[in-house]
Amino acid sequence: MVRAWGQSIESADTYTFGHCERVARHGVAVARALGMDEHAQITVRLGAYLHDLGKVRVPHEILSKPGPLTRDEFDLVQMHPIWGIELLAGVEFPWGLKPIIRWHHERYDGTGYPDRLAGDEIPVAAQIVGLVDVYDALTTARPYRAAFSRAAALEMITGGQQGWSETVFNAFLLDLARPDALGRAAPTDRAPARPAVGRSASSGRCRGGHAAFGGRVELVRVAARSA
């Protein structure tokens, strides 16, 4: 049932079909790499299906807008984690899905939204879904840009590594290096070596939110639009 909800959410956005499925499968692999138990892995999988539930309240023309978002439009997009929680206010799950929905856009360095949590205030499951979501967003074509290659996506994510804990980030890279990983790296398309924490990514256009106003990088721009 939760998986079907995820597919419904996808149809409300303009992601290619399968985004939630890929985030779920990749997220579970990262959770497994971290040694999380089966219940936690199920939590990550179902949370991945529902993480963008609140987007059903964001006007379709904003989600599919080919050009830059206005400040007001971006403010609406940034409401989707809270709206997702509101939509599930009367639903109780035997898994901790709501923290994933609410905090998958939080970042380890405190630059995320909606609550600007920082560090280990952000549940590991939410970090996993957030990181895998960004990777899938970067490697998927969107209305406003083509898909980045795996190598380019990894370069951008590595540049923005301060968004996730070192432990989660390394598990993510470890999973990508597996021969059968969803985003498996070909011999010439390897994940870059992990840089020092705090390294900033290269320049890029910014579309909105704290990204636009803080001069942040393409990674943040893309994540903000699509994750």
Ligand SMILES: [Fe+2]
């Ligand atoms: Fe999201």
